[in-house]
Amino acid sequence: MEKDFRSVKKTIYPTRSIRTRSQCHSRRSYFHQLPPELLYMVLDKLSLLELSVFSLVSKEMNRSIMDYISTKAWKSKIIIQNHSAWFGKDFANRAKRQFRDLGLLFKRCSMLLPAKEKFRFIFSQLSKIQCFVLGQCLFPGCSGFACYGVLLQTLTAQWDEPECQRVINFLLEQTNLLQKMEAVVTAKAEVRGDQELQLRCFCRKVLLDPWISQPQCQFWLMQLLKPWPMVSQARLLFIFYGPLTPEGTLGWEDVVDRGLTVQALCDLARAFLLLFCKRDYKVWTTNSMLAILEELIVIPQPWHMENVARLLVLCGDSLCYTVLASKALNGRLTEVSRIIVYIILVHERDRFNMAAVVKLVLQISRIFSTPTERFFFIQKMEDMFSEITREFYEMSVRGNQQDNREAFQKLCVLLDSSARFHTTLFLQFTT
Numbered sequence: 001m002e003k004d005f006r007s008v009k010k011t012i013y014p015t016r017s018i019r020t021r022s023q024c025h026s027r028r029s030y031f032h033q034l035p036p037e038l039l040y041m042v043l044d045k046l047s048l049l050e051l052s053v054f055s056l057v058s059k060e061m062n063r064s065i066m067d068y069i070s071t072k073a074w075k076s077k078i079i080i081q082n083h084s085a086w087f088g089k090d091f092a093n094r095a096k097r098q099f100r101d102l103g104l105l106f107k108r109c110s111m112l113l114p115a116k117e118k119f120r121f122i123f124s125q126l127s128k129i130q131c132f133v134l135g136q137c138l139f140p141g142c143s144g145f146a147c148y149g150v151l152l153q154t155l156t157a158q159w160d161e162p163e164c165q166r167v168i169n170f171l172l173e174q175t176n177l178l179q180k181m182e183a184v185v186t187a188k189a190e191v192r193g194d195q196e197l198q199l200r201c202f203c204r205k206v207l208l209d210p211w212i213s214q215p216q217c218q219f220w221l222m223q224l225l226k227p228w229p230m231v232s233q234a235r236l237l238f239i240f241y242g243p244l245t246p247e248g249t250l251g252w253e254d255v256v257d258r259g260l261t262v263q264a265l266c267d268l269a270r271a272f273l274l275l276f277c278k279r280d281y282k283v284w285t286t287n288s289m290l291a292i293l294e295e296l297i298v299i300p301q302p303w304h305m306e307n308v309a310r311l312l313v314l315c316g317d318s319l320c321y322t323v324l325a326s327k328a329l330n331g332r333l334t335e336v337s338r339i340i341v342y343i344i345l346v347h348e349r350d351r352f353n354m355a356a357v358v359k360l361v362l363q364i365s366r367i368f369s370t371p372t373e374r375f376f377f378i379q380k381m382e383d384m385f386s387e388i389t390r391e392f393y394e395m396s397v398r399g400n401q402q403d404n405r406e407a408f409q410k411l412c413v414l415l416d417s418s419a420r421f422h423t424t425l426f427l428q429f430t431t
């Protein structure tokens with residue numbers, strides 16, 4: 001319940017009922033002999049950071065500051081009034097600093113409360129901020145979510161996993177986030193374009209991006225994904241980290257139609273690396289990760305092979321090997337060969353080290369137990385080189401002049417990449 005300066009009632013917080021004799025005889029502090037209005041005038045002069053430190057002085061002062069920051073006047077002054085417009089870089093930086101201090105104040109003030117009361121107190125303080133509510137603020141340049149993220153990060157820093165788990169449960173309940181996610185993942189891709197972007201913006205800025213260090217970001221991402229079946233997890237990963245079009249919408253069609261740049265796919269690769277690097281959560285195994293990746297690269301339709309190859313390259317040698325080895329062991333050699341040829345092409349285009357692909361191919365060849373099987377794999381890969389060369393040639397002689405030129409350039413890159421790959425492979429056996 002909100003309070004006003006003029007009608008301040010003391011909030012009752014859990015206290016110890018047994019007091020020692022010295023506590024019974026101790027006199028009230030100087031500050032607590034003041035009427036609340038006067039004490040509030042003193043507190044009014046303190047910065048958020050100073051208030052947070054002051055709240056640690058004693059239980060009595062902690063309670064007084066809790067009462068003070070629960071007043072309507074304080075909330076209007078600090079939280080609502082100053083943030084009627086959330087735009088501009090200078091404002092964003094200033095606001096982020098202020099919300100970092102606010103997070104610290106809430107954290108220190110509420111440290112004596114039980115978990116549920118603590119979260120209720122903190123989130124009720126923020127409930128009037130429209131720019132913190134998913135779907136309420138439609139201005140693309142608004143820094144509200146980023147400020148919310150900074151506050152949440154400050155609040156939960158150094159908390160253990162069960163406590164962070166309670167925060168996310170409380171947050172999911174307060175924001176109806178699961179229902180909103182369900183509405184988005186069950187709709188056809190692009191049907192709910194605006195909701196997808198709002199969800200991406202909220203989850204990235206509030207829950208995921210503030211964590212620069214890996215474990216926390218991984219923890220929050222897993223909490224968002226784990227209630228869903230694999231196909232929905234793949235879709236959510238795309239919504240959170242997938243490439244955007246120049247117009248700012250999600251690039252569902254772009255991943256299918258044409259090869260995208262490293263920049264467009266690097267966020268998605270980063271998310272996979274995050275999930276892949278620690279698999280001791282019960283819900284995540286290597287097989288489930290591979291299954292999510294399989295689902296991802298066919299949403300909304302099978303991706304352009306160059307994007308599949310580039311995503312695997314960006315995910316790093318270990319994950320790339322695991323994916324291809326798993327497919328090879330399942331007898332999907334045509335698919336493996338096609339992906340490898342495109343990985344070689346991507347290495348040539350993006351100027352990556354070709355020795356890494358040679359190492360990858362040799363590693364995969366070793367999973368076959370007999371020389372005949374290894375020969376069959378290498379032969380399959382070389383046949384695929386010929387097949388893709390023919391495909392590129394056919395593309396370069398049909399269509400309009402612009403398309404022909406692009407296809408011809410691609411053909412040249414493929415021939416160059418083939419030469420560089422085979423030279424590097426040959427060097428492996430001659431040095």
Ligand SMILES: [Zn+2]
Binds near residue numbers: 086138139144
């Ligand atoms: Zn806003």
